Amino acid sequence: MTPESGEITISCTSCNATYRIxxxxxxxxxxxxxxxxxxxxxxxSPVTKYPLIGRIALENRLVKEDDLxxxxxxxxxxxxxxxxxxxxEDILCKKGMISESQKSILxxxxxxxLDKEFCRIAVRQNKITQEKADQAFAEQAGRFKANRESISVGDILVLSGELTRQECDTILLMQNRIKKEPESTSKGISQVMPDGPPEPEEKVEVQASAETDAPAGEPPAPGPDMSEKIEVLKDKKFFHIRNLDKEFGTIIxxxxxxxxxxxxxxxEKQLEGFQATGIRMLIGNLLVDEGVLTPEQRDTVLAKQKRVISNEDKLGENVVHKDDPAKEGDEPDMTVIETxxxxxxxxxxxxQDRMRAFLCRKTVVPESLDVSDIKDFLMDHKIAYGLMDDKMLETFLRYDGYLxxxxxxAQGKPAKSGRSGKIKYYFDTEYLKAGAVHEDGQIDYKDRGEIPHVPKGMLLAEKIPMIEGEKxxxxxGLPVNHEVIRDINLKAGLGVELIEDGQKAFSKVDGQPEASFGGKISVLSELKxxxxxxxxxxxxxxxxxxxxGGIVQSGFRVKAASLSANEVMNAEIELTGDLKVAGGIIDAKLNLQGGMKAKYLNNATISSYGDIxxxxxxxxxxxxxxxxxxxxxxxxLSSDISAKKGIIAGQIGTDLSSPCSLWVGVDSHLxxxxxxxxxxxxxFLQQKDELLAxxxxxxxxDxxxxxxxxxxxxxQDRSMIEKRDLEKKMAEESGTMDKESRIKAEEQIHTLIQKGREADETINQLFIRQDNLEExxxxxKNSLKEIEESINDLQNEKQEKLEWSRSQKLSPNVTVTGLICEGTIISGQNSSITLDRSYKRAQIQEVRIDSSRGKDIWAMKVNV
Structure with missing residues (x-):
């Protein structure tokens, strides 16, 4: 029935009775x-209002909701x-919505x-204790194992004297498992009362709904053709596996x-195998054996389900045998839960690494508590992966030595580390080695030693592919990430070609090879x-x-791969490689993707990826x-320097110069x-948004x-049709149509012709507008494509630079072989210091001094 405005349907969470309120x-x-x-x-919800058997069918994906x-x-x-x-269930079966075996499962x-619900109600009403309920379930299982006898838990509790027949029937009546007496059905009205003194508007008489959560009366007894299947399907663990495997099937x-x-x-193969041998097989294992799934695919789905994996092969050497219990205190950083x-x-x-879970029982456990209960208990605490097999858990429960x-x-599966990709170079990439330093400090680039030079067709570099790690x-049951690994790609610059799907780089011309930022390789010519x-x-x-050969004069710019000169004066230099200056650099602005060497710097501004x-x-x-x-x-002297990898100097500051500000371990440049x-x-994103609008x-x-x-x-079409109709009419009535009617018809035809022409002209203009619009x-679209490519290139460049930065090894400090003066400011990632006095032969670095309060405390330490 359709709910009236302002009313809803609710359902009791204990007995599933429904009401309108x-x-x-x-x-x-x-x-x-x-x-x-x-x-x-x-x-x-739309699902919970269905009868229990319907809900079970839906939850186990035996039927679709429309079919139900x-x-x-x-x-x-x-x-x-x-x-x-x-x-x-008979309707579902007769209509072909479920099979006979699925019907028996239902x-x-x-x-x-219903038996579990029966005991929950009895315990809540203080009719029995949980211990008595456990004993009844244990007896029920024992009777079935002994002689295949099926008996309800309620009957067992009545026979043992824990419940009277009237108490049992009262609970069965609540569950709608037996029919009410005739006089009880005439009442028809139930009252749902809120706790506490109700407000007037909260008092409401509601009609007990005819919807129930279980079939009326006792569940029908299975026919003789189904009895064998029902008996084997009463195996508790097989039911558990079977339901989870159906979910497994849906996921894959x-x-x-x-x-x-x-x-x-x-x-079906799983069911037939169980009936024939009593062995409970997982469909995941069956599919792996058949080559349909890989073991990795199976395990991934099992982890999603938080399924128990009890294969000792998965646990390896970490399986704890009954004669090798874990000792107390062997894991100082464990998470411990008392429950x-x-x-x-x-x-x-x-x-701490969540790879091992331990259980300690403080008392002897009753026989009614079995391995399945322990697994349910562990899963209630989210421990779901790598559980020990049933025999070992049974030993833990019953062997007094484990008390x-x-x-x-449980034992987790550790992550396996991979290996990041790298590039193997077949030429010397350290250009700053070139140039001898004389005793007076002058750099002589005429004495360059062996300058890298490659002929056409030479192998310059090859990519060593990364090896994927394994989570x-x-x-x-949560994934454990392996150490982050990154791939790297070879990039071809001038004079270089890539072959073998970008795995190798060869020179296309004779020249000097260069490896620039991000794996880009070029073979460059030289401008003298x-x-x-x-x-x-x-x-x-x-x-x-x-x-x-001379100097770069003031006011001029040089943009190149690399540059060597005698001096640089108030110039702008932008290089993808290295800068080598025999003398000094004064008032210049330098932007380098490589490093540099020079005799001295005065009032220079430098941004560099490499060493200075x-x-x-x-x-x-x-x-x-x-x-x-x-x-x-x-x-x-009097300089601000940020060097991620550290600073080495003979002297920093003087008594008369302004203090220096130094940063180490911080990549301000990047x-x-x-x-x-x-x-x-x-x-670019703003441009993209504007273009999209x-x-x-x-x-x-359009x-x-x-x-x-x-x-x-x-x-246009209507005009043509009306014109043809008029012309046809005039032809048919040519002998009878009077002059006035003919003139009127001719005027209409003329009007229709004119109307059609105007429509045609308008259509042509619209087509022209449409063509322009399409252009x-x-x-x-081309502009959007170019912008998206630019955004992608920039994002890749950003990622490459971040990955390059992460790959650099660090032990940053400030090292002075002579004097470092009072007032010098040294900063790291987390702390800084202003020297209150001068030091000789000192090393200053950032150290962690305390982490006991859950937060690291850092300080700059001076070692002399």
Whole structure:
């Protein structure tokens, strides 16, 4: 029936009785009239309103909800026509919605669930204790094993004197497992009362719903042709495996690993194997044996389900045997949980890496508590992966030697590390080795030693592919990530070609090889300038190495792969490689993807990925490098230097100079580079959004044009049809049509012709507009494609730089072989220090001094 406005349907969480109540009561605690148990009034979902057997069928994916609704409609029609209840499971079976074996599973599962519910109600009403309920279930299982006798838990409790027949029948009545007496059915009205003094609007008389959660009367006895299947399917563990395996099958179908027919076939094979041998086989193992699934695919799905994996092969050497219990205190950093289960004290311990779980029982356990109960208990605490096999868990429960001792109950699967990709070079990539340093500190680039030079067709580099790691699984069934590994790609610059799917790089020309940032390899030609870079040469922009015999004069720019010169004066230098200056650099601005060497720096601004190596001194300069700053025998005065890998100097500061500010372990240079890239990405994203908005407007305009064209085409067609009709009429009535009618018809035809022409002209104009619009849309698409490619390139560049930074080994510190003066500021990632006095031969580095309060405390430490 359709709910009235302001009313909802609720269901008792204990006995599943349903009621119609005003929606103002939603969320309040109410008392069920049938079982007198309290529950929170919540609207029933479309699924929970179905009878129990229907819900079980849905939960186990035996039927679709649409099919269940149809079956319930048929059941209702039969009841209205005959006045008799026809079992829902029989309707499902007769209509081909479930098989006979599935029907037996449903019936047995319903009976088991109702028995569990029976005991829960009896315990809540203080009719019996949980211990008595456990004993009744144990006796029920024992009778079935001994002589295949099926008896309800209620009957066992009556026979043992724990319940009277009246008490038993009262609970069965609550469950709708037996019919009410005739006089009891005439009442028809139940009251659901909120706890506490009710407000006037909360008092409501509601009609007890005819919907129930179990079939009326006792569950029908199976026919003789089904009795054998029902008996084998009453095996508790097989039921558990069977239901989980159906879910397993659904997952692998959704993941496109198998077809529905393959799952149905292997489920039938599982059932037949169990009936024949009594062996409980997982369908995952069957599919692996058949080569349909890989072991990895099976284990991934089992982990999703938080399934128990009890294969000792999975546990390897970590299996704890009964004569090798884990000793107390052997894991100092374990997570320990003290808990109670079935009135028994347990202690659960999980190792810090979540690879091992231990259980300690404090008392003897009753026979009614079996391995399945322990597994359920562990799963309640989310321990679901790598459980020990049943025999070992049974030994833990029954062997008194384990009383008070920790026993390993689960073992995770550790992650396996892989190997990052790398590039193997077949030429010397350290260009700064070239150039001898004389005793006076002058760098002589005429004495360059062996300069790398390669002929055409030479193998320059090859990629060593990464090896994928393998994720692990902890005892909670959660993935354990392996160490992050990264791949790297060879990139071809000028004079280089890639072969073998980008695995090898060969030179296309003779020249000097260069490996630049991000794995890009080039073979460069050389531009030699005999004198200075000045007015005679102009600015230099060259895709290769530039060798300047003189100086780079003030006000000029050099953009190249690498540069060597005698001096650099107030110039702008941008290089993808290295800078080598025999003398000094004054007032210059340098942006380098490599490193540099020079005699001295004065008022220079440098941004560099590589090391900065200076012979004499650095004065009034600002340096940001992802490498080191090295002035081994020289001085650093009045400068700001950020060097991720550290600073080495002969002297830092003087008594008269301004203090230096130094940063180590902090990559200010790369942070600025990443910020620049992100700014460019943001600008492109804004352009993309603007283009997408314009594209949307163009699409809407195009749609309107199509509508207009269609409308005018209809006008044109109607005009043609009306014109033909008039012409036909005039021809047919040529002898009888009077002059006035003929003139009127001719005027109408003329009007229709004119109307058609105007529509045709309008359509042509619309087509022209549509063509122009299409051209604009195509240009828009090309622009969007270019922007997306630019964004992708920038994101890749950003990622490459971040990965490069992470790959650099660090032990950053400031090392001074001479004097470091008072007032010098040294900062690291987490702390800083301003020297309160001068030191000689000192090393300053950031150290962790305390982590006892859950938060690391760092400080800069001076070692002399």
């Amino acid at each position: 005003p929606d103002q009561i939603v969320g309040k605690v109410v008392t069920c009239k049938k079982c007198r148990q309290k529950f929170k009034a919540e609207p029933v 609704v149809k079956a319930l409609s048929i059941q209702k029609a039969i009841q209205q026509k005959t006045g008799k209840d026809f079992p829902l 019936l047995t599962t319903v009976m088991r669930q 179908i959704e993941d496109n690993l198998v077809t529905r027919s393959e799952v149905d076939r292997v489920l 109670r289960f079935r009135d028994i004290d347990f202690q659960i311990s999980v190792s 008070g001792k920790k026993f390993q109950v 692990g699984i902890d005892v909670y 300038i005999q004198g200075d870079v000045g007015y005679e040469t102009g600015h230099i922009d060259f895709d290769g190495n530039v060798n300047v 190596e200076i012979q004499k001194e650095i004065i009034d300069s600002k340096i940001e490098t992802s490498g080191m700053c090295i002035v081994k025998s020289g001085k650093i 942070n600025n580079e990443i910020e620049k890239i992100q700014t460019r990405i943001s600008a 314009t594209e949307q407007e163009l699409s809407e305009e 749609i309107q044009l199509q509508v207009d064209i269609a409308n005018y085409a209809q006008v 604009r849309k195509n240009k828009m």
